[in-house]
Every structure is written in structure tokens, then in C-alpha cells.
Amino acid sequence: xxxxxxxxxxxxxxxxxxxxxxxxxxxxxxxxxxxxxxxxxxxxxxxxxxxxxxxxxxxxxxxxxxxxxxxxxxxxxxxxxxxxxxxxxxxxxxxxxxxxxxxxxxxxxxxxxxxxxxxxxxxxxxxxxxxxxxxxxxxxxxxxxxxxxxxxxxxxxx
Amino acid sequence: xxxxxxxxxxxxxxxxxxxxxxxxxxxxxxxxxxxxxxxxxxxxxxxxxxxxxxxxxxxxxxxxxxxxxxxxxxxxxxxxxxxxxxxxxxxxxxxxxxxxxxxxxxxxxxxxxxxxxxxxxxxxxxxxxxxxxxxxxxxxxxxxxxxxxxxxxxxxxxxxxxxxxxxxxxxxxxxxxxxxxxxxxxxxxxxxxxxxxxxxxxxxxxxxxxxxxxxxxxxxxxxxxxxxxxxxxxxxxxxxxxxxxxxxxxxxxxxxxxxxxxxxxxxxxxxxxxxxxxxxxxxxxxxxxxxxxxxxxxxxxxxxxxxxxxxxxxxxxxxxxxxxxxxxxxxxxxxxxxxxxxxxxxxxxxxxxxxxxxxxxxxxxxxxxxxxxxxxxxxxxxxxxxxxxxxxxxxxxxxxxxxxxxxxxxxxxxxxxxxxxxxxxxxxxxxxxxxxxxxxxxxxxxxxxxxxxxxxxxxxxxxxxxxxxxxxxxxxxxxxxxxxxxxxxxxxxxxxxxxxxxxxxxxxxxxxxxxxxxxxxxxxxxxxxxxxxxxxxxxxxxxxxxxxxxxxxxxxxxxxxxxxxxxxxxxxxxxxxxxxxxxxxxxxxxxxxxxxxxxxxxxxxxxxxxxxxxxxxxxxxxxxxxxxxxxxxxxxxxxxxxxxxxxxxxxxxxxxxxxxxxxxxxxxx
Numbered sequence: 013x014x015x016x017x018x019x020x021x022x023x024x025x026x027x028x029x030x031x032x033x034x035x036x037x038x039x040x041x042x043x044x045x046x047x048x049x050x051x052x053x054x055x056x057x058x059x060x061x062x063x064x065x066x067x068x069x070x071x072x073x074x075x076x077x078x079x080x081x082x083x084x085x086x087x088x089x090x091x092x093x094x095x096x097x098x099x100x101x102x103x104x105x106x107x108x109x110x111x112x113x114x115x116x117x118x119x120x121x122x123x124x125x126x127x128x129x130x131x132x133x134x135x136x137x138x139x140x141x142x143x144x145x146x147x148x149x150x151x152x153x154x155x156x157x158x159x160x161x162x163x164x165x166x167x168x169x170x
Numbered sequence: 171x172x173x174x175x176x177x178x179x180x181x182x183x184x185x186x187x188x189x190x191x192x193x194x195x196x197x198x199x200x201x202x203x204x205x206x207x208x209x210x211x212x213x214x215x216x217x218x219x220x221x222x223x224x225x226x227x228x229x230x231x232x233x234x235x236x237x238x239x240x241x242x243x244x245x246x247x248x249x250x251x252x253x254x255x256x257x258x259x260x261x262x263x264x265x266x267x268x269x270x271x272x273x274x275x276x277x278x279x280x281x282x283x284x285x286x287x288x289x290x291x292x293x294x295x296x297x298x299x300x301x302x303x304x305x306x307x308x309x310x311x312x313x314x315x316x317x318x319x320x321x322x323x324x325x326x327x328x329x330x331x332x333x334x335x336x337x338x339x340x341x342x343x344x345x346x347x348x349x350x351x352x353x354x355x356x357x358x359x360x361x362x363x364x365x366x367x368x369x370x371x372x373x374x375x376x377x378x379x380x381x382x383x384x385x386x387x388x389x390x391x392x393x394x395x396x397x398x399x400x401x402x403x404x405x406x407x408x409x410x411x412x413x414x415x416x417x418x419x420x421x422x423x424x425x426x427x428x429x430x431x432x433x434x435x436x437x438x439x440x441x442x443x444x445x446x447x448x449x450x451x452x453x454x455x456x457x458x459x460x461x462x463x464x465x466x467x468x469x470x471x472x473x474x475x476x477x478x479x480x481x482x483x484x485x486x487x488x489x490x491x492x493x494x495x496x497x498x499x500x501x502x503x504x505x506x507x508x509x510x511x512x513x514x515x516x517x518x519x520x521x522x523x524x525x526x527x528x529x530x531x532x533x534x535x536x537x538x539x540x541x542x543x544x545x546x547x548x549x550x551x552x553x554x555x556x557x558x559x560x561x562x563x564x565x566x567x568x569x570x571x572x573x574x575x576x577x578x579x580x581x582x583x584x585x586x587x588x589x590x591x592x593x594x595x596x597x598x599x600x601x602x603x604x605x606x607x608x609x610x611x612x613x614x615x616x617x618x619x620x621x622x623x624x625x626x627x628x629x630x631x632x633x634x635x636x637x638x639x640x641x642x643x644x645x646x647x648x649x650x651x652x653x654x655x656x657x658x659x660x661x662x663x664x665x666x667x668x669x670x671x672x673x674x675x676x677x678x679x680x681x682x683x684x685x686x687x688x689x690x691x692x693x694x695x696x697x698x699x700x701x702x703x704x705x706x707x708x709x710x711x712x713x714x715x716x717x718x719x720x721x722x723x724x725x726x727x728x729x730x731x732x733x734x735x736x737x738x739x740x741x742x743x744x745x746x747x748x749x750x751x752x753x754x755x756x757x758x759x760x761x762x763x764x765x766x767x768x769x770x771x772x773x774x775x776x777x778x779x780x781x782x783x784x785x786x787x788x789x790x791x792x793x794x795x796x797x798x799x800x801x802x803x804x805x806x807x808x809x810x811x812x813x814x815x816x817x818x819x820x821x822x823x824x825x826x827x828x829x830x831x832x833x834x835x836x837x838x839x
Contacts, residue, residue, distance in 0.1 A: 063793070070794060077750055080757045141519025148801045152740060155798070159630075159746040162753075166626055 017101030021086040024108030025079035028161070032075025032115025032154075039068030039123025046127035050134040060133050060140060064126045067147045071111075071119040074158040078111045081165050094170055107164035114157030122150040174503040174819075175470045176525070177491045180463070184486040188452060188462050191487065192822075194479050196448050197259070197831075199823030200472035202501050204465040206456040215453040219446065225266075226442045228275045233435050235282055239421070239428035253567040254830040262441040262831065269434060278427060281420055288417050295406050295413075298392055302399045302406070304354050304364040313396040314368060324368040325377065326389045331356065331363050333384040340383050344376040345369055364389075436828035444824050444831065451822055467500050467819070500525040502816035510535045512578035515571050520804055521814025528651055530812045534803050537640050541802055542582035544633070545795030547622075547748035548755060549590025550597030551788045556583035582795070589748070593629075594618030597784060598755025603763055622749055623756075630745045637741030637806070638676065641734065644810030645669050651811060663709030671702025672734060703728060737806045743798050751791040758783030 047061035082104050087094035096104075129143035179201070183191055195201045305312070305326075315324045329337055334353060341349050348370040356363045365386075369377050381388070395402050455462040468476055473491060480487060494500045502522040504514055506529065513535040523529050546552065559580045562568065568576060590596060594614050601607045601614050622629035645665050652661035677695025680686035711723030758780065766776040808814075824831040 066790075066793065067797070070790070073754065073790060074750065077753050077757070080760075081753065084760070141516070144797060145801055145804055148797045149805070151798075152743065152801075155743045155746045156739075158750065159742050162746070162749055163626055163630075 017096035017098045018086050018088070020098065020101030021082050021096065021104035022088070024105035024112075025082040027105075027112040028075045028082065028108040028115070029072075029079035030075070031112040032078075032119065033072040035116035035119025036069050036072030036075075037119075039071070039119040039121075039126070040065055042120070042123035043068060043126035043130060046130040050130055053134065057133065057137070060137070061130055064130050064133070064143065064147065067126050067144070067151065068119050068122040070151060071115040071122070071154045074111050074154055075115045078108055078158065078161045078165070081162065082108055085165055085168070085170060096170060100168060100170055103168045104165065107161055107168060109161075110157040110164070111154070111161040114153050118150055118154040118157075122147050122154075125150050174505045176467045176494060176500040176503075177470055177473055178465065178494050178498060178500070179468050179476075180465045180490045180492075182461055182463050182488040183483075185457075185460050185462060187483050187486045188455070189448075191480065191483060192448055192452055193259075195466075195476075196444070196451075196822050196824065198472070198476065198479060199821045200476065201466040201468050202819055202821050203451055203454070204467070206454060206464070213453055213457070215449050219449045219453065222442055222446045222449065225271055226439070226446065228271045229435055229439045229442060232271075232275055232278055232431065233439060235278055236424065236428040236432050236435070239425040240432040241425075241429065253569065254826070254828060256830045256832050257437065259441075259444075259824075259831055262437055262829075265434060265437055266441050269438060271438070274427075274431065278424075281424055281427075285417065285420055285424075288413050288420075291413060292410070295410055298395065299403065299406055301389070301392070302395065302403050305352075305366070305399045306403075307355060308352055308366065308399050311397050312399065312402060315366060315391050316393045316395055318371070321371055322368055323371045323374070324366055325381070326364065326366050326391050327381075327386045328362040328389065329365050329384060329386050331361055334363060334365075337365065337380070337384045337386070340380045341367065344380055345373055348373050349377070440824075440826035440829050440831070444826065447822065447825065466822075469503055469819070494525070499817070501819040503819040504529055504531065506531050512574045512581060513538055515574050515578070516800060516803065518818065520808060520812075522816035522818045523812070523814060524816040527816065528647065528812065530803075530808060533643065533647060534807065537636075537807065538578075538799055538803055539581055539585050540636070541744060541799035542795050543585025543587075543589040544744045545747040545799050546582070546586040546751055546791055547589045547593060547795075548595045548597065548751050548791075549587045550595075550600060550755070550784075551751065551791065552583045552586030552588075552590055554784075554788050555586065555792055556580055559583065579792075579796075582799075586795075591617040592619050593622055593748070593752075595752045595755070598752050598757075598759050600755070600759055603756075603759040622745060623752060626745060626749065629748070630742055633741045633744035634738055636744065637738040637802075638672075640741075640802070640807050641737055641810060642669060642672065644807050645672075648811035659709065659712065663705060663712070667702050667705035667709060668734070669702070670698045671706065671731070674698030674700070674702055675731075740806055741802065743802070747791070747794055747798055750794075751787070754787045754791065755784065758787060 043065040047065050050057055050061060085094075085104060086096045086101070125147045129146050132143045133140055181191075313319075314322060315326055318324065338351055341351050350368045352366040352368070354364040354366075367377065367380070380386075397405070451464075452462075455464045457463065468491075477489070480489060502525055504517065504522065506514055510532050513531050516534065516538065517523070517529065517531045543552075546555075559576050563573075563576060563580075594617065596610075596614060601610050620628060645668055649661050649665035649669065652658070652665060674695050674697070677686065677691055678699060679695075681688075681692040681695060686692075706727055707721065707724035709724070710727035711720035714720050714723050761783065762776045762780045765779060766772045768775060
């Protein structure tokens, strides 16, 4: 087994899980701060606030998903050892980049949108539907990046 | 899928029946009262409103104070989801008459005030205790500080430890035997010490001088402390015990009052709110000396019922019904077939349609149903969600929008099971991952027609095709709507142009990529796209002046094709989210099989990972599936033909929080 090939794939997996996770952590953090502020006024909004705070959390899951896919692909999660060349490993590494990059930035952006929408439901609770949709607009790009990462990983022949 | 038709009603009433008529309108809950231009409201109803307000504020105060002491008979969830107890208006009126709110609220206010006093006393005692602890070991009785004797006076304060020596020296020097210093014991880490300086009253000037030499902070000493610190501390301890006992008994009284009164108070809150709304309507009517006049919106379907109910007042009222005219803005009441009801809250979330516009609930419903299934896309999770909802629905009597929402999720869960079966995803790859489930493998294989994990491109194609279908469907609705409104320019120019262009381009693309064959398809595609483009260029600049500017905006409008492209690509999320669900489930399964090889505790860990992992996954993915399929409706679909902006019908009715008010003529309805 070519060690470097496998390690490149691991680097890709690490970046996907690490960067997308960081983006989500920052995003969820931003939304949580706004939510705590709202709940000092009205603790009854906990459910709605939690929902909006959870929205920027998906990037982390997408990153984790891609990471698992990547290491599964190079046979690190059990199964038979697979021959991975440096080029193939590099391919896996590149395939992880879309969700790593888009996950990081969209997580933060979505967190800010969520925070703003938490303010919105504080003042106009009847507009919850709209408040949930605005952060989902940001998430589109994380979903597209995830899609690309998965398709790329899928198309690399090992 | 249209919105309910309304009639505009004008009603003239004789003053003596107005109260009764308005009560009937309120109990029917089918009339939205229109505000009249306000005049000076000096009617006797103002008195009624005032007394109702007083009662309401009493009830609110009582509930606010007593509710924390109230032990709910049923669980919180049950109260939130369950059915409200039903009463007739007469029963509530009787309750209101038999309740002496004033004396009850006086009693409760007394308890509240006493509790507050106790709390203040408590905090005072605690601050005194703090001072006393610092002075522990003070050799004399504290009256020497608090009131002094005929000759001696004293000051208490804090002083940084490093200045202690300087302070003592200054006292020695300036007061000599006329002063005495007490330094309270202090720990090694404390920077300030508490000191007491007792001195001859005649030497007050020198004391001031001494205190200025060092950073001495004077403390206010509470006058009621007279004995030695130890004695005072034990006295305070006793006082605290006594207060705690009193507080305890007051709290007991409060919870007794709560269990006795809270259910009644809740009824009263609803009763008085309903009454207040009624009299507010009455005082808002336009009136002459003997008659009053109201106008309201009533759904056409309810007109017969309204006339029947008002028949007995024939002599005293005059009811006129008209169709709304151009300048009116009637409210919106959504009316949908039973199967589409679960989707109705989604329309309301976006914003109700304007009067006379299309209600998007029915066209959206099948897409929402299918998309939710594709986004969650796992049979096992579908079964989990469905069983959770069926359990909730059978355990609690859920009504209203909550019920609609749960039904929506239930429908989505069924669609999820179907999609899961077709894609062979049951809790991810559970059937293949665990050898003891091998028995089920043939069944799974038989049901599955496509595996998106190994063949994502086909699934992507299906997702995008659904996108094309939904967007074209949206454009067709807009086309039909414009025809209905006789706006032919919008119908053929805007919507027709785009439909023709998109269909044409799709045909061309199909032929180029080999999906479609035949010369005629290619030709048709070419013709349709050219026709569409020409129509768009010709019509899209119609608001501009001058031929050149018309042409320029027409050509530029073709650039919008990118937004249609973006809309269609957006449907790729159906694949991505479906894949994400299966993949997360697969990862959970993989981890489960990995840890099972750990000796002794392996099976415990794997059960924890399996149950916890899948629960987490089902919650996260259901949320994602719901939001993203909803987004496809709101952003990609609605934008083609729907703008919302209507006002939901808000009839004069019994708006209640805790109880449900039913008519007393329930039997003959």
C-alpha cells in the first residue's frame, strides 16, 4: 500500500471534517449568542430559538459525512486494504475541498443570518416561516458543495 | 384552490338589541368587523369595558402570582397538545358572577406583600450578619458603636492591612489613652481589615485627622445591633428561623389558593377577554341616538346561517349584503380539500394569498410530499417518524394547526418509506451491515430499483427533471392565472415566452446529448426556443419608451435564463440530502459493527451508538428534509406565480387560551 496516497486522502478527510465543523461551530455560536439574548426577555421562545440555532449545524455534519466517505474509500474503516496511488490520494484530497471550504464560510454566514432571524422572531413571532427559510438560503451552497464532494469521491476509481 | 368568496355586509340595529346581536355574531365566528371612522366614544359601554378591564387585570395578577404554585393535573405536553375543557358562555357567566374577585385578589395581594417584606428583611439580616462576622471577638457590647455612651463614641471602617501599623501609631500619637483600636481578625489573603476606633467624644477632631492620614473607609453601622456580636448573631439566627417558618406557611397558603382557584381563574381570564372583545366591537360601531351601524365581511357560505340566526330580530335590524368592489380589500379564508389541509399552514407561513388570487396549497402539496420523501429518503427513518407521530396523535387529542403539521410530517414519512424502499435504504445499509438481517436482503433487493449511492447521476437526473416539471408547472399556473385575469400580454409574453424557450432548449439539449432522437424533435426544439426568444425580446421591454430601449430590455431579459438554470440546479439538493441521510445512517452502522469487537463491553457500546446515532440522524435529517423541501416550494416554485400579501380572515369570535366555549344550543346544530 502506498502510504502517501492514503495520507493525502486522510488530509482531505481531516480538512472536510475540521473546516466544515469549525464553520458550523462558529455559526451555531453566533446564533446561540443572539438566542440567549432573546431568551432573557422571553424564555418561552426556547423551541424556536433552538431550531434556528441548529440550522448552521448541518455543515459540520456534511463535513463529517464527506470525511467518512473519504476514509471509507481508501479502506481505513475496516474491509480489505486497498491500493491507493499518490495520484488517487490527491484526487480524494481535492474531492474533499468543496465541502471543506464552502462548509466553513457558509456555516459562519448562516450563523449570522440565523442570529438576525432570531431577532426577527423575537419581534414578530408570527413570521417564523420566513425566519427559517432565510438561513436555509445560505445552506444551499453547502448542500451544493457536499453534492460536488460526493460526486467527485464517487467518480474516483480505486 | 381558489380563495373563498366574501360578501360585504352592512347591518343597522336598534340600540336595544345590539348587545344580543353582537353576542350572536361572536358565537358564530363568521364575521370580520370593519373598523368605523372613530367618533367620540362616550357611550355607556365604556363603563362596561372599564369594569371588565379591572376584572381582567385582577385575574391576570392572580394568575401570574398563583400559577407557579399550581400543580398541573395533567402533564405539560398534554395541556399544550390536548383538548381544552369545554364550557358554554352561560356557565362561564355563572362562574364570573359567583366569584368574588375583589376579596380574592385582596387576600392574595396581602400574601404577596408579606412574602416581599420577608424577602427584604431576609436580605437585611444577611447583610447585618456579614458585618457581625467581621466583628467577631469584639470585647464590648455593640451599643458602644451603634449609639455610644455619654462620653465615648466610635467609628467602624475598613483599612488596607498594610496601613494598620500607621493607623495604630497615629491613634497612639494623637489620642494616646483617650482612644482604643479594635482590629478584627483577618485571613492571610485578605487585603483589607475591619477596624473599630473608640474615642473620647471631645477628641472628635483628632479622629477626623487620623482617618484622613490613612485610606480609611467608613462603614454605616446598623443602629439595632446592641449586644456582643455573638449574641446578636444568635438573635438573627432565631429571627431567620421564624421568618423562614412564616414564609413556608405563606407559600403553603399560596399553593392552597392556587389549587383552589387557578382552574377558575383560567376560565375567568378567557371569559373576560371574550366579553371585552364583544364590548369593544359594540363601542366601535357608528351610532345615532337609537340605532347603531356595523359593516363586516362574511364568507358567502355562511350567509345563510347568518340570516337564519338573525331572523328573530327581523323587526329591529336591517341587513344588506353586497359583493366587494375594486376598492375593497376583503380578507382571505383558505378553503382546501381535506387531503391538502396538512399543507395549508405552509401557505399561511409564507403569507396568505390576496383576495381573488390563487391559493397555492393544492399545487404545492404533491411536490412537498414527494420532495420530503426524497430528502429524508430512508425507509427505516420513515417508519420511525411515522410511528412517533401516530403515537402522539392517538395519545393526545390534538387540534388545529399542530394537528395539520403532524399530519404533514406523517404524510412525509409515508413518502419517505416509499422512497426508501425504492432506493433500498433501510436505516442506511442496515440490512447488509448486520449478518443476522441477511434474511431480509431478498425483500430489500426486490423493492429497490435504484441505488443512489452507487449511481448518483441517475438520481441527480431524476431530481433535476422534477425541478423542470415543477418550474414549468409554476409557469403554467401563472399563464392560466393571467388568462383568467384577461391579461393576455402577461400570459403569452411573460409566461408563454419562457415556457416556449425552456421547453425548446430542453428538447434541443435532449437531442444533442442523445436522450432524444429524431429530426422532428430537434426541429421542434429549435422552433420553440426561437419562438420563445423572439416573444421575450418583443414583449419584455414593453414598459420602456422608444424602439431601441424596448429592444435592449427585451434582449437583456434573456439573461434571466440563468436564474431558471439556477432554479433547476437547486433541485440537486434532493439528491444531496437523500444521500446524506443514507450516508449518515451507514456511518452509524459502520461504527456499530466496529465497536462490537471490543471485548466485554462491545455490545453495550454498539447498542448505544446504534440507538443514539440513528436517533440523532433521524432528528437532524427530518429537520433538513422539511426545511429544504419547503424552500424549494417557497423560493423556486412560488416565485413563478404567487406573491402572498393577503390578510387572513379574523372573525369576531371566542378567542380563548385555556377553555373552549361552545354554544348552549349545541344539540340542534
